[in-house]
Amino acid sequence: MKCAILPALCLALTAAPSQAQSLDPAATPPALSATITSDAEPVPEQIVVVGHKPGPGMWKVSRDGHALWIFGTYSPLPLKMDWRSHEVEAVIKRSQEYLAPPNGKVDIGYLQGLMALPLLIGINDNPDGATLRDVLPAEVYARWLPLKERYLPKNKERERPIFVANQLFSAALKQAGLTSATSVRKQVEKIVDDNKLKVTRTELKLPVENARRVIKDFKKSPLDDAACFAATLSRLETDIEGMRLRANAWSKGDIEAIRKLDFVDQQESCVNVIMNSAAVRDNPAFQTAEPRLRAMWVANAEAALANNVSTFAVLSMKDLLSPKGMVAALAAKGYKVEQPE
Numbered sequence: 001m002k003c004a005i006l007p008a009l010c011l012a013l014t015a016a017p018s019q020a021q022s023l024d025p026a027a028t029p030p031a032l033s034a035t036i037t038s039d040a041e042p043v044p045e046q047i048v049v050v051g052h053k054p055g056p057g058m059w060k061v062s063r064d065g066h067a068l069w070i071f072g073t074y075s076p077l078p079l080k081m082d083w084r085s086h087e088v089e090a091v092i093k094r095s096q097e098y099l100a101p102p103n104g105k106v107d108i109g110y111l112q113g114l115m116a117l118p119l120l121i122g123i124n125d126n127p128d129g130a131t132l133r134d135v136l137p138a139e140v141y142a143r144w145l146p147l148k149e150r151y152l153p154k155n156k157e158r159e160r161p162i163f164v165a166n167q168l169f170s171a172a173l174k175q176a177g178l179t180s181a182t183s184v185r186k187q188v189e190k191i192v193d194d195n196k197l198k199v200t201r202t203e204l205k206l207p208v209e210n211a212r213r214v215i216k217d218f219k220k221s222p223l224d225d226a227a228c229f230a231a232t233l234s235r236l237e238t239d240i241e242g243m244r245l246r247a248n249a250w251s252k253g254d255i256e257a258i259r260k261l262d263f264v265d266q267q268e269s270c271v272n273v274i275m276n277s278a279a280v281r282d283n284p285a286f287q288t289a290e291p292r293l294r295a296m297w298v299a300n301a302e303a304a305l306a307n308n309v310s311t312f313a314v315l316s317m318k319d320l321l322s323p324k325g326m327v328a329a330l331a332a333k334g335y336k337v338e339q340p341e
Contacts, residue, residue: 055085055184056253057340059320061330066305069095070327072317073185074250074258076178076243081251083184089191092312097304098192099313101185102202102293124159127220132157132164135222140230147236151175161229162273172236178247188314197312200304202297206285221278228270250317255340258317298329305335 061068069091092098126135133141148155151171155164173179192199208214249257280286304311319325331337 055083055250056255057087058091059327059340060338061305061327062336063305066309068301068305068311068313070313070315070320071188072320073314074317075180076173077184077247077250079177079179083187088188091310092191092195092197095197095310095312096308097198097200097311099300099304099311100199100201101314101316102297104289104293105203105205106208123215123219124163126158126160127222132161136161136226136229140226140233143233147233160223160225162223162225162270165229165232165270169232169236172240176240176244178243185314200300202293202300204289204293204296206289217278223273223277225273228273231269253340259321294326294329297326301330
């Protein structure tokens with residue numbers, strides 16, 4: 001769930017004026033979404049799923065004859081996959097409530113956002129005109145060059161490593177025939193809307209008291225993001241094929257294959273960059289967001305289990321499989337948890 005914190009901060013730094021900027025924790029962070037300038041052709045050895053695919057079965061959490069059915073989403077997935085699950089549709093049709101995944105909302109206020117707009121120019125760039133060659137260790141920079149040539153040949157190397165890492169990862173996914181888009185969740189929520197289920201959203205407001213100061217501090221402060229950049233390079237050097245295999249395993253509902261295809265997620269290193277930055281480090285709202293969101297979702301799940309015969313929910317596979325996740329928390333409270341076969 002920590003992935004929700006990074007886009008939340010980036011929204012605080014780059015949001016247009018609004019009363020409350022919201023985020024989808026599964027979506028690409030807006031501040032990290034730059035135009036990908038790769039002219040390379042897709043690699044020919046793509047493993048692509050085409051046709052109707054149901055994804056994994058659902059987790060069942062139950063007590064006293066009431067059930068919470070949880071569908072696990074995954075990213076990245078094949079670009080051309082057409083998701084359709086009759087089992088999910090059937091559960092939604094007989095359910096009374098839908099629990100959306102937890103997410104944060106950055107609240108900077110309309111006037112603050114308006115006054116901060118001029119400061120957004122150059123926010124992604126390294127301070128003092130530095131380039132990647134200047135801020136990265138020589139060994140990491142040398143590893144970047146062949147990946148740059150393959151995925152981002154037109155990159156000017158002016159942006160901070162954390163932002164270039166995100167662009168690089170997105171371009172690599174595209175060449176591998178994969179996408180981090182949240183189309184499956186959007187389809188699920190359309191079925192929910194069509195069946196007029198009650199929708200309960202677990203949302204946490206993350207206030208930013210002085211957006212101008214936060215942006216100024218961010219622009220002039222160095223970030224210790226070399227580790228994030230190096231971890232992204234490692235992921236692309238070793239795990240492209242693994243990402244394809246996990247994507248196909250998800251589409252076929254093969255949970256065990258996903259468990260066995262372990263990998264180091266570079267996102268943890270990149271989140272830590274933001275969490276340890278001056279803009280966030282001293283803000284208790286951001287530092288405590290993850291456990292608060294988890295506790296709020298668990299409370300909403302318990303209420304739904306008490307009130308409904310059937311409830312439907314969506315969580316990421318990472319949250320479902322984690323021994324410290326929200327389903328594990330429900331199991332610790334005595335609820336019966338059944339995993340799909």
